Amino acid sequence: MLPKDRPRATSDPAAPTVTTSPPRPVSVPQCPPSMRLPSAVRIVEVGARDGLQNEPRLVDTRVKVQLIHDLVDAGLRSVEVTGFVSPKWVPQLKDASDVMSAVQKKNGVTYPVLVPNIKGFDAALAAGAEEIAVFAAATETFSHKNVNCSIQKSLDRFRAVITAAQAHDIKIRGYVSCVVGCPYEGHVAPEAVADVAFKLYEMGCYEISLGDTIGVGNPKSIVQMIDAVLRRGIPVSALAIHCHDTRGAALANVLAAMSLGLSVVDSSVAGLGGCPFAPGAAGNLATEDLIYMLQGMGIDIGDVNLEKVIGIGHRICQYLGRKTSSRVSQATICTVDAPESIRHSTL
Numbered sequence: 183m184l185p186k187d188r189p190r191a192t193s194d195p196a197a198p199t200v201t202t203s204p205p206r207p208v209s210v211p212q213c214p215p216s217m218r219l220p221s222a223v224r225i226v227e228v229g230a231r232d233g234l235q236n237e238p239r240l241v242d243t244r245v246k247v248q249l250i251h252d253l254v255d256a257g258l259r260s261v262e263v264t265g266f267v268s269p270k271w272v273p274q275l276k277d278a279s280d281v282m283s284a285v286q287k288k289n290g291v292t293y294p295v296l297v298p299n300i301k302g303f304d305a306a307l308a309a310g311a312e313e314i315a316v317f318a319a320a321t322e323t324f325s326h327k328n329v330n331c332s333i334q335k336s337l338d339r340f341r342a343v344i345t346a347a348q349a350h351d352i353k354i355r356g357y358v359s360c361v362v363g364c365p366y367e368g369h370v371a372p373e374a375v376a377d378v379a380f381k382l383y384e385m386g387c388y389e390i391s392l393g394d395t396i397g398v399g400n401p402k403s404i405v406q407m408i409d410a411v412l413r414r415g416i417p418v419s420a421l422a423i424h425c426h427d428t429r430g431a432a433l434a435n436v437l438a439a440m441s442l443g444l445s446v447v448d449s450s451v452a453g454l455g456g457c458p459f460a461p462g463a464a465g466n467l468a469t470e471d472l473i474y475m476l477q478g479m480g481i482d483i484g485d486v487n488l489e490k491v492i493g494i495g496h497r498i499c500q501y502l503g504r505k506t507s508s509r510v511s512q513a514t515i516c517t518v519d520a521p522e523s524i525r526h527s528t529l
């Protein structure tokens with residue numbers, strides 16, 4: 183209100199009445215509430231599976247095994263190895279048994295593998311898997327495109343897989359794809375995600391990874407979706423976030439998820455990846471970028487060596503003949519002449 187328009191407190195009967203209310207206490211500007219972020223985060227590295235499954239050129243089995251060994255050597259403690267899926271559907275992973283048998287497992291590291299049905303479970307078991315991941319979708323069309331059946335049918339298959347896995351003391355992780363958007367159906371209702379996530383959790387998945395498969399989420403839609411999942415009854419400790427970086431929002435989305443208490447984050451070295459049945463989906467959030475952010479914020483991610491992960495990303499990209507998607511990695515190349523502290527460490 184401009185001064186000339188301000189109501190005048192005079193005895194002029196034409197003047198607007200000014201009601202005087204008791205003085206209000208001076209309000210001190212509040213600092214924005216600080217985000218209640220978890221003090222520790224577990225990174226689930228999915229580069230060897232999600233990262234490579236969409237590569238057009240067949241990757242040599244030895245290269246995959248070396249990649250897995252290197253990632254573990256760099257300090258990552260959950261490294262997804264491969265998928266026991268139909269080779270007709272995903273030819274890149276047809277060497278799943280060979281990769282799994284060649285991996286030299288280390289104590290304290292988990293090596294989950296994707297399993298779509300009992301056939302895949304039997305093969306994973308024979309290859310020595312100790313943790314599997316089943317994968318459902320929040321939309322019918324994506325479910326058909328990815329696993330050739332309805333959501334309900336896929337859950338029925340997973341029930342059989344989970345029962346068999348439990349009989350062998352094998353841990354089961356669950357994925358839900360298309361948690362905010364679907365390449366075929368568009369917007370996805372948070373409640374639809376919550377339904378599928380809860381069914382997987384109820385069946386026995388110890389952790390549910392919520393996948394923004396095509397990277398259309400933003401911090402607001404991610405929070406709304408997770409909120410619906412939490413309200414459905416899954417504890418936050420049983421949730422993980424899996425963001426593809428198609429539109430550059432993956433890191434922001436991870437931080438939004440963490441602000442709700444999520445402390446497990448999937449990522450892929452060099453940002454490799456994408457689902458073959460999700461057209462337009464780019465790679466995952468780059469592990470290098472995630473490490474840089476979390477270490478810089480003082481969040482405990484274990485003894486993970488960023489420099490080593492950057493090196494692994496460069497090597498696998500060189501092999502694949504592609505450019506890394508990791509911004510941290512790109513920045514490291516740009517600043518080769520800069521002081522060591524700027525090149526490699528978090529500021």
Ligand SMILES: CC(C)(COP(=O)([O-])OP(=O)([O-])OC[C@H]1O[C@@H](n2cnc3c(N)ncnc32)[C@H](O)[C@@H]1OP(=O)([O-])[O-])[C@@H](O)C(=O)NCCC(=O)NCCSC(=O)C[C@@](C)(O)CC(=O)[O-]
Nearest residue numbers: 266267268271298301302317328329330357359393395457
């Ligand atoms: C589910 C099926 C098998 C159904 O596929 P289908 O064609 O309906 O299966 P089927 O039972 O009719 O079998 C067809 C053929 O595949 C064989 N077969 C059947 N099962 C297996 C198996 N497990 N391992 C090896 N072979 C198998 C089976 O033996 C048969 O061989 P044939 O008799 O014709 O010679 C197929 O659709 C499939 O394998 N889909 C997997 C797709 C996939 O891997 N997608 C990528 C992973 S999901 C993802 O990336 C998203 C995620 C997890 O990262 C999170 C996110 O970002 O959202």
